[in-house]
Amino acid sequence: MAETTAASPKATSKKMRRQEAEALILSAAEKVFAEAGFGGATMQLIADVAGLPKANLHYYFPTKELLYRQVVQNIFQIWLQAADIFDQAEGPEEGIGAYIDAKMEISRRHADGSKVWASEVMHGAPVIQDYLETTLTEWTNGRIEVIERWIAEGRMAPIDPRHLLYMLWATTQHYADFGHQIDTLNGGTPLDDKQWEAAKSNIKSIILRGIGAIK
Amino acid sequence: MAETTAASPKATSKKMRRQEAEALILSAAEKVFAEAGFGGATMQLIADVAGLPKANLHYYFPTKELLYRQVVQNIFQIWLQAADIFDQAEGPEEGIGAYIDAKMEISRRHADGSKVWASEVMHGAPVIQDYLETTLTEWTNGRIEVIERWIAEGRMAPIDPRHLLYMLWATTQHYADFGHQIDTLNGGTPLDDKQWEAAKSNIKSIILRGIGAIK
DNA sequence: TCTGAATTTGACCATACGGTCAGGATGGCC
DNA sequence: GGCCATCCTGACCGTATGGTCAAATTCAGA
Known part of the structure; x- marks a missing residue:
């Protein structure tokens, strides 16, 4: 203004x-x-x-579809950016922990975009199927390699990297997509700063312990 | 009549x-x-x-809305039924493990219903807000009590039951809602029996270990 | 100040939508 | 068979939607 x-x-x-x-x-x-x-x-x-x-x-x-496509592409860019954190890490505790933080921040700051993305994928990715097949596939395979190396180095338990990634995506995305349900169960009010921190902390605790990256 | x-x-x-x-x-x-x-x-x-x-x-x-409401209520019933398994268990390993199995089976057998439910919640639960506030809230509080008892008994680590439940919901639901993305990353074909078993096994392994319910 | 490209907008259009309805078909029961 | 409630459906209606367009407005540069 x-x-x-x-x-x-x-x-x-x-x-x-x-x-x-x-x-x-x-x-x-x-x-x-x-x-x-x-x-x-x-x-x-x-x-x-x-x-x-x-x-x-x-x-x-x-057209409406062109506008929609632009919205979806925007959130996909943000989504991908969180990937950088993964590569810069020297081990699973730091890498996955930071990735969870980054994706939770996206869920909080870009809740609408996250929902649009979820909706798009849920309905069969009619406009970004090519992204899934190219960019997302490449990104995923790259991350799988990193995780497999960590496993080979004995820095975490031998779990299937794919399902670990799905769990990371699912859990973090849930706080955006199902935010309304979470808010309702929280007495009708959005999570405050402290509760978001608790969420991140709990998720990291369970997953990092679950994959044997921390004791 | x-x-x-x-x-x-x-x-x-x-x-x-x-x-x-x-x-x-x-x-x-x-x-x-x-x-x-x-x-x-x-x-x-x-x-x-x-x-x-x-x-x-x-x-x-x-009306279209009445038809939609019925579809949503149907899937909510199935969703709630998986809860029974939770109560019948004598400990976290059995209870949460069986709950993961049950919810993964729902994601596989009722993928469409799961998507409708996700979509409904994502858009602010316009037609089932009352369910969230009554039935779901009661169910959740009941399960939180069970988990807190397990924690008090030293059968699992002291994590926030709420965020554990969110993780369970998110992870299992993900295989239905984002099934298209998973299929694409799987080379364009749906997960077969073996892969579904691997998914369940990995999820249970990470979460049960993550909450200290198994070594 | 003048000019032309970029921008803004109310009015308009063809279509598709949710929903209605009157009348016909069906089938169980006496 | 005769009756009646239930079920079925083509034709129809008012409305809202995505999109168009030509006229009006703005504004940087000459």
Whole structure:
């Protein structure tokens, strides 16, 4: 709001305004797609949330599917970034522990995006199937190698890396996708800072102990 | 009204046909809702899958929402049934192990229902919020008591029962909700019997060891 | 100040949707 | 057979949706 009259004269260039408009629409779209699903979301509602006329949405994103695709790709990028932490680690305790922290942070900060991603995969990945087959497959195989090396080095128990990864994804993603259920069981209020820390701590404790990475 | 033929073993009585028709519709609806979500599903498509005229659906289920509500309630019942195993157990290894087996079986046999349930919760539980607040809350609190007793008895490590339950739900549910992703990472083919056994075995191994229920 | 490209928008359109209804078919029971 | 409740269904309706378009507005650069 207060940014419209920013000090920089380049603050509201044509290009800048386009980026801002697209970001505004994408943000609104992410929220609406998360709450209603692709089929239940309407361009009118997204427009209302963004505070723009519906026709303006179609100027930046010609079709609903194109807008949706962009939202899904955005969250996939964030999802993948958490991977870096895995590689930089020197062992399972540090690597997997940090990965859990990173993915829990994503679940908290990008809950809507996580839901859109979950919804997309649940419905058969109609628009990002190619990502699953290429990027995600490569990423997964790379991580499997790392885990297998840790196992070979005797730094953790010989479990199937695939199912460990699924457990990591499932558990962390659950706090976003099923956040409403968790909130309800928490007396109707979202988890506070302390409870999020407890969640991370418990998950790390169980999994790291479970794979023999800590005593 | 139709009590007169209560004991009759007729194969295709009026009552029987009604039950069969409703079951047929519910089955088709579960599939379509799972694939398209509530908003994306259409009564016409459900009718096509069921092999019935659309108007016939509205005879048995007046509105789309009523049909959807029934589908969600059905899967919730199955979901809750797995709970019994928890109570009958005499310790964490048996109880939690059997619970994982039961929930994995649900993910495999009722993948569509699981997806509908996930979708419902993800979108804020618009039609089963009362279930979350009553039945699910009671069930959860009961199970928390059991786990706390196990902890007090020194049969498992002192972890937060809530987050353990979330992990159990998340991990098992993941094999249904993200089944498409898992299949893709499995080379495009569904998990076979052996792989499902491996999944269950790995999950039990990590979690039971992680909570100190087994060495 | 003028110009042209980028942007904004209300009005509009074809379609698909959930739901209705009247009338016909079916089948159990006397 | 005759009756009646139950069941079935093609045709229909009002509405909401994704998308279009031409006219109006904005604004950087000459």
